[in-house]
Amino acid sequence: MSAVLTARDFASEQEVRWCPGCGDYAILKAVTRALADVGATRENTVFVSGIGCSSRFPYYIESYGFHTIHGRAPAVATGLKLARPELDVWVVTGDGDGLSIGGNHLLHALRRNVGFKILLFNNEVYGLTKGQYSPTSRPGTRSPSTPSGSFEAAVSPCEFALGAGARFIARAIDVDKQGLGAVLEAAHAHQGASFVEIFQNCIVYNEDVFESFAGKEHAAERQLHVEHGKPLVFADGARGLAFNVATMSLEVVDASAEAERVLVHDETNSTVAKLLISMKEPDFPVALGVIYRKPAKTFEQGFYSSHATGMKRTAKVADALRKTSTWWVG
Amino acid sequence: MEGSQDIFAESIVVRFAGDSGDGVQLMGTQFVAATALSGRDFATFPDYPAEIRAPVGTTFGVSAYQINLGARPITTAGDAPKVLVAFNPAALRVNLPLLEDGALIVLNTDSFSARNLAKAGYSKDPRESGELDGYQLVEVDLTHMTLEAVKSFGLSKSDAGRCKNFWALGLVLWMFGRELEVIEDWLGKKFAKNEQVREANRAALHAGHAYGETAELAAAMPHLKTDRARFDPGEYRGVRGSEALALGLAAAAELADRPLVFCSYPITPASPILHQLARMGDLGVGIFQAEDEIAAACAAIGAAYGGAIGVTSSSGPGVALKTEAIGLAVNAELPLVIVDSQRGGPSTGLPTKTEQSDLYLAVYGRNADQPLPVVAARSPSDCFETAIEAVRIALRHMTPVFLMTDGYLANAAEPWRLPDLDGLEPIRTRSLEAAPGEDGRERLFDRDPATLARPWVTPGTPDLMHRIGGLEKDIRTGHISYEADNHQAMTRLRARKVELVADFIPDQTVERGPDHGRLALVGWGSTWGAIYQAVRQIERTEPGVSHIHLRHIVPLPKNLRELLERFDRIVVPEMNNGQLATVLRDKLGIEPIQFNKVSGQPFQVRELVAFIRKTLAGDQASNVVPMAQGERS
Numbered sequence: 001m002s003a004v005l006t007a008r009d010f011a012s013e014q015e016v017r018w019c020p021g022c023g024d025y026a027i028l029k030a031v032t033r034a035l036a037d038v039g040a041t042r043e044n045t046v047f048v049s050g051i052g053c054s055s056r057f058p059y060y061i062e063s064y065g066f067h068t069i070h071g072r073a074p075a076v077a078t079g080l081k082l083a084r085p086e087l088d089v090w091v092v093t094g095d096g097d098g099l100s101i102g103g104n105h106l107l108h109a110l111r112r113n114v115g116f117k118i119l120l121f122n123n124e125v126y127g128l129t130k131g132q133y134s135p136t137s138r139p140g141t142r143s144p145s146t147p148s149g150s151f152e153a154a155v156s157p158c159e160f161a162l163g164a165g166a167r168f169i170a171r172a173i174d175v176d177k178q179g180l181g182a183v184l185e186a187a188h189a190h191q192g193a194s195f196v197e198i199f200q201n202c203i204v205y206n207e208d209v210f211e212s213f214a215g216k217e218h219a220a221e222r223q224l225h226v227e228h229g230k231p232l233v234f235a236d237g238a239r240g241l242a243f244n245v246a247t248m249s250l251e252v253v254d255a256s257a258e259a260e261r262v263l264v265h266d267e268t269n270s271t272v273a274k275l276l277i278s279m280k281e282p283d284f285p286v287a288l289g290v291i292y293r294k295p296a297k298t299f300e301q302g303f304y305s306s307h308a309t310g311m312k313r314t315a316k317v318a319d320a321l322r323k324t325s326t327w328w329v330g
Numbered sequence: 331m332e333g334s335q336d337i338f339a340e341s342i343v344v345r346f347a348g349d350s351g352d353g354v355q356l357m358g359t360q361f362v363a364a365t366a367l368s369g370r371d372f373a374t375f376p377d378y379p380a381e382i383r384a385p386v387g388t389t390f391g392v393s394a395y396q397i398n399l400g401a402r403p404i405t406t407a408g409d410a411p412k413v414l415v416a417f418n419p420a421a422l423r424v425n426l427p428l429l430e431d432g433a434l435i436v437l438n439t440d441s442f443s444a445r446n447l448a449k450a451g452y453s454k455d456p457r458e459s460g461e462l463d464g465y466q467l468v469e470v471d472l473t474h475m476t477l478e479a480v481k482s483f484g485l486s487k488s489d490a491g492r493c494k495n496f497w498a499l500g501l502v503l504w505m506f507g508r509e510l511e512v513i514e515d516w517l518g519k520k521f522a523k524n525e526q527v528r529e530a531n532r533a534a535l536h537a538g539h540a541y542g543e544t545a546e547l548a549a550a551m552p553h554l555k556t557d558r559a560r561f562d563p564g565e566y567r568g569v570r571g572s573e574a575l576a577l578g579l580a581a582a583a584e585l586a587d588r589p590l591v592f593c594s595y596p597i598t599p600a601s602p603i604l605h606q607l608a609r610m611g612d613l614g615v616g617i618f619q620a621e622d623e624i625a626a627a628c629a630a631i632g633a634a635y636g637g638a639i640g641v642t643s644s645s646g647p648g649v650a651l652k653t654e655a656i657g658l659a660v661n662a663e664l665p666l667v668i669v670d671s672q673r674g675g676p677s678t679g680l681p682t683k684t685e686q687s688d689l690y691l692a693v694y695g696r697n698a699d700q701p702l703p704v705v706a707a708r709s710p711s712d713c714f715e716t717a718i719e720a721v722r723i724a725l726r727h728m729t730p731v732f733l734m735t736d737g738y739l740a741n742a743a744e745p746w747r748l749p750d751l752d753g754l755e756p757i758r759t760r761s762l763e764a765a766p767g768e769d770g771r772e773r774l775f776d777r778d779p780a781t782l783a784r785p786w787v788t789p790g791t792p793d794l795m796h797r798i799g800g801l802e803k804d805i806r807t808g809h810i811s812y813e814a815d816n817h818q819a820m821t822r823l824r825a826r827k828v829e830l831v832a833d834f835i836p837d838q839t840v841e842r843g844p845d846h847g848r849l850a851l852v853g854w855g856s857t858w859g860a861i862y863q864a865v866r867q868i869e870r871t872e873p874g875v876s877h878i879h880l881r882h883i884v885p886l887p888k889n890l891r892e893l894l895e896r897f898d899r900i901v902v903p904e905m906n907n908g909q910l911a912t913v914l915r916d917k918l919g920i921e922p923i924q925f926n927k928v929s930g931q932p933f934q935v936r937e938l939v940a941f942i943r944k945t946l947a948g949d950q951a952s953n954v955v956p957m958a959q960g961e962r963s
Contacts, residue, residue: 072625079628083637104621311589325366
């Protein structure tokens with residue numbers, strides 16, 4: 001009925017107000033392109049966000065949008081999906097919004113497997129409030145609230161998601177057009193909650209915090225793009241990941257000399273997912289792409305199938321009033 | 331034949347009391363079922379502890395169920411019980427001070443062991459200490475008789491003992507001359523698949539009833555009698571506040587022809603509404619048990635954003651957590667109903683006791699200037715109408731609305747003449763569609779001049795894509811705006827929206843008494859029954875005393891000030907420290923006399939009567955009464 005939409009059709013007329021050079025621009029571009037590529041419609045697409053730089057996102061997408069309150073976007077989106085399961089809902093959040101003030105809602109949205117996409121822009125810092133350390137900041141992060149360096153352990157977003165029971169976990173870098181695009185399309189195709197961590201560069205308060213692996217010159221050595229059914233290799237195929245049974249952990253091996261030991265990615269294996277997510281530089285590369293995907297019944301499916309009438313009104317209140325014993329006077 | 335010990339009265343207050351596990355609440359509700367069918371008016375008050383199963387035999391574990399029944403209009407569960415059934419010494423000790431002089435006390439003597447007496451804090455057996463002189467005692471070895479009655483059913487000793495509430499119920503029903511059929515029907519349905527339990531309870535019920543009959547022969551058992559009440563013609567049922575509220579929300583959804591999404595986190599005493607609605611799926615109702623109070627409010631907002639009727643429900647501590655989300659609904663101009671089943675506070679306070687102390691929270695308790703309408707239910711059956719009214723305002727004015735109820739209303743029951751639903755006006759909402767070729771978004775914030783409400787445009791509507799949120803918006807376009815003049819205008823608009831609700835609510839009427847006079851009692855919420863009864867009692871000797879009861883607190887009815895000015899004195903009785911009094915001072919500039927009770931217990935009629943008399947006798951010029959005067963010594 002309507003013409004095919006392009007990425008441009010999903011860009012709103014609102015003036016974008018992120019800092020020049022912010023990684024969010026690249027993500028916005030990738031998302032509008034993905035929306036066009038998957039054939040989304042503007043009226044049935046809804047972006048719901050909380051508070052923070054990332055949460056400005058809905059203003060810039062030509063769709064329905066709800067800029068809610070700090071940390072609560074998953075809860076608002078859950079109510080929306082419950083009432084309107086047919087809508088294509090995206091939740092946009094950040095490391096502070098999603099894992100600090102809204103950690104509880106993120107946990108339960110993932111556990112319930114509510115059918116929306118969760119894009120968590122991780123920049124390891126509070127940007128909108130001017131640079132305080134966040135729950136994903138590495139220990140030692142100097143910030144206005146931690147002048148001598150933070151001392152708290154950081155939360156790993158994907159490990160959190162896996163622990164919460166997420167059925168789709170993926171990771172991408174803001175400026176990696178191809179990798180991010182593929183992950184967004186996969187997230188959209190997934191039935192249930194899809195959790196996507198996007199490494200996002202905050203040019204003002206935490207510039208280049210991911211440079212060690214996100215930088216072009218380190219990409220080959222430090223990025224491992226996983227693909228279901230393909231060997232887990234990086235460094236242009238020179239090195240691969242193997243499982244060391246003695247230490248119950250991964251190790252990096254020469255992919256040609258020990259080719260038979262190189263693991264083949266199984267995206268349905270949560271143990272492998274845990275090992276991939278937890279890999280730390282510099283000994284290991286950073287795993288990117290769809291790390292875990294194992295669909296299960298969604299929250300909406302459960303809600304509507306367990307509901308007596310699938311939310312349809314099949315009875316009258318006038319009769320419901322009389323379900324108990326009544327008596328007549330006069 | 332009536333013995334000299336028989337009781338015949340216009341109304342009789344009965345109280346059942348025992349351990350949490352004695353089945354006292356069930357006994358009460360079954361007694362109510364039999365009372366309702368006998369044509370008496372009634373009001374009930376379950377008074378239970380916060381502990382689910384407190385240590386057996388302790389005073390803090392005592393659970394009670396009170397019912398006031400009779401021929402006259404019954405509006406409260408009664409001040410002082412005339413009949414007490416006490417399952418153990420602790421129940422006797424806790425409830426004795428409440429009783430009317432000369433009350434009839436049915437005691438389970440099996441429980442009067444030295445150990446139980448000690449647990450209740452009795453150093454001597456009260457039956458021997460003279461403490462019970464002046465009361466009419468009926469001593470029954472209830473546990474023993476129950477075990478005898480059910481021994482042929484092969485239940486374990488503890489299961490058999492659990493039938494004693496039905497034994498006691500049988501006895502009390504005999505005293506009141508009631509039939510057993512309605513109870514037997516209930517047992518048949520409840521234990522349709524458990525013949526052993528069903529038959530054992532039936533046997534216990536009959537045994538208790540037969541015991542009354544046998545003892546009557548020995549003239550040892552009194553009859554209790556009241557006349558039938560005069561009800562308006564119609565079809566009736568018994569209803570608890572939580573049931574009526576749930577049905578009212580469902581009725582509102584039917585009137586608006588939209589689904590209802592009810593989002594809640596378990597909390598006492600609000601949870602029964604969630605449980606009720608969970609069984610109303612066929613009325614287009616969906617429930618969502620959220621991970622916390624904030625999520626419950628947010629999910630209701632999300633559902634409303636999607637075009638459903640979003641309702642969230644809690645008690646004070648939970649509502650406090652929801653306040654930021656309520657602000658979002660104010661700013662985004664989405665309909666939302668927040669049900670507050672008030673309980674004793676502050677903090678966790680008295681979860682199972684009743685109070686009216688969240689009025690400040692509803693009226694004033696949010697950051698920034700964010701007014702919203704507040705309505706309050708007055709009685710169990712009134713929860714139905716008030717719930718419809720709350721949804722109606724929310725949808726018509728595109729605003730969150732507070733619906734105030736309390737722990738007393740949630741659990742109390744009364745007869746309810748079933749309303750004619752066909753006579754209710756449908757709830758209309760205003761949506762928007764873009765004409766072909768038109769940029770309909772220019773009309774997204776075209777407000778209804780009568781309400782200033784924006785159209786309700788939900789995702790999925792073609793060509794009207796737009797963004798809403800918590801940031802201040804431009805008054806014309808809805809886009810984000812930080813303009814100074816715009817914020818001033820939006821703040822005014824939000825206030826005006828709520829003021830305009832007053833154009834849609836009826837003028838305030840007088841519940842009872844003349845429309846001018848010496849003194850008006852102005853109440854809100856569950857104090858309705860006690861205030862009404864107090865005025866009824868006093869009007870013959872003290873003319874010029876009236877009862878005015880508010881359903882709409884924000885905004886107040888337009889004629890309220892003019893109405894109140896026709897009285898010499900305004901008394902505001904409240905189960906808080908003076909919150910409605912503050913609102914009346916604030917909004918109307920009047921200076922009411924406060925009568926405050928914050929004990930976790932409802933007002934007693936006699937307390938109100940005494941206060942009215944004292945106030946009428948007092949200095950005409952003075953209308954400021956120290957708060958301490960309102961408290962019971």
